[in-house]
Amino acid sequence: MHSTIKRTTLYLLQIAISGILMLVLMPIISQYLAPSDFGQFVLAQVYASVTVGIANLGVLVGYERNFFIFEKSTEDSAKLISSAVVFVTFNLVILLVAVYIFQLEISSLILADNTPGDLLLIVFVGASASSLSQYYLTFLKNSGLAKSYAKYMIVNSVINFIIAIWLITQSSFGVMSLAYAWIISNLILLFSLFLTLRKKLPLSFDKKMLKGVLKISLPLTPRVFFGFMNTQLDKILLGLIGSSSLVGIYHMGQTFALTIFQFMTGLDRVFQPEIYRKLFSDGHIDNSYEINNYILPFFYISMFVALVVALFSREFVSLFFSNEYQGSIPIIIILSIYYGVLFFGKVTGLQLIYAKKTNITTLLMFLGIMINVGLSIPFIINWGIIGAAWATTISGIFMAIISYFVAQKYVKIAWQWKIVLLIYAILLIAVMFSIIDYHFSLSLYTSLLLKSLLVFSYIVVGYITNLMSIKKIKELIFVKV
Secondary structure (H helix, E strand, O other), rough: OOOEHHHHHHHHHHHHHHHHHHHHHHHHHHHHHOOOHHHHHHHHHHHHHHHHHHEEEEEEHHEEEEEHHHHHOOOHHHHHHHHHHHHHHHHHHHHHHHHHHHHHHHHHHHHOOOOOHHHHHHHHHHHHHHHHHHHHHHHEEEEHHHHHEEEEEEHHHHHHHHHHHHHHHOOOOOOOOHHHHHHHHHHHHHHHHHHHHHHOOOOOOHHHHHHHHHHHHHHHHHHHHHHHHHHHHHHHHHHOOOOHHHHHHHHHHHHHHHHHHHHHHHHHHHHHHHHHHHHHHOOHOOOHHHHHHHHHHHHHHHHHHHHHHHHHHHHHHHHHHHHHHHHHHHHHHHHEEEEEEEEHHHHHHHHHHHHOHHHHHHHHHHHHHHHHHHHHHHHHHHHHHHHHHHHHHHHHHHHHHHHHHHHHHHHOOOHHHHHHHHHHHHHHHHHHHHHHHHHOOOOHHHHHHHHHHHHHHHHHHHHHHHOOOOOHHHHHHOEEO
């Protein structure tokens, strides 16, 4: 292939394929699994991801940071990743033994009484395999091997998709179909990465290197815990206060809305390193809008995805989801605001890391959890899954504003707020219209006409502000590897 294969294109392609497969899988799940059954699997995944994340003790962050110290030495690179993987594997084995011994007690405590006995253990094993795979994937990403990274991630998504579809439609396993697909796909990913990289990264152990990683990672463990809780709290509270059925419906909508954040994640693999370069070069001091001018097109494109998701969620869900999951429509619409706001979180996080204020990041995460809990409990009690979505969104908006002012205190970035607020205003109008459309069921012709006008208005704003053009899109996406 020509040497101008683009890194951003590869990452976006991987995210697009994974997202499309998930969007195809969700309607099939809605046809074969009741919300209560699907909710059991989601809750098992939530508790597994939080617990496995804690068992990692933030080692992945420490490994990624120290990777660049040893990257020029193949032997040292192998020792670094092997030491990290061996240590985390030891922790995960202890965790899995505990889950195996007490799985019935744990299941009865956090899941429904009719949950299959092995569901929790299988999901935990799958989460552990996925966790260990992240170390090898991080090695590929930091080594600039974007094609290899994308290949493994796509294969993992395809295997999970094929096994899940086959088991759901052709077997009587029910919710265990998702668990089996989860564990098999993640184990295949882990062993494939290990076998492929074993010659380049032979197993070894260096106590000194591990200590160096732990010095960085251990202080970040609370941050990792708060990070997991911040992303999973809505489903945990829904499971505790509500039911697994509510969790299933909520997660179905959240998965659809999450495509916004996944798209932004694909873009941030390009703009985050460039923002760091601009900060370290101090160019933003002489040219106050340097970073703003660079980042706004990424922001504009990200909000366009949020706009489309919010506007056309009703049509997608109505066409492809079963009646039991139609309640996920307002969840998608509301969470479109939340994921749109998270774009600024990616920038403020970079500002604080650049200023070496990672301890403040932990405090902000803790504050975000407190606000989320304070809103979620009364909101869920009174309004169920709608309340959970609004609580998450409102707390997300509050934290975006607070994080902005805190980050600006240490590293100032000048923003063209008129353009930013105009873009957010159009997104908010789209969300409000979509909510009205959902509750009052406007005619299909009227609904599509008004939604098309909103999309057209957004594109016009992009051209007027010089944020949207074919040339601009090429400059953003087609960056040489």
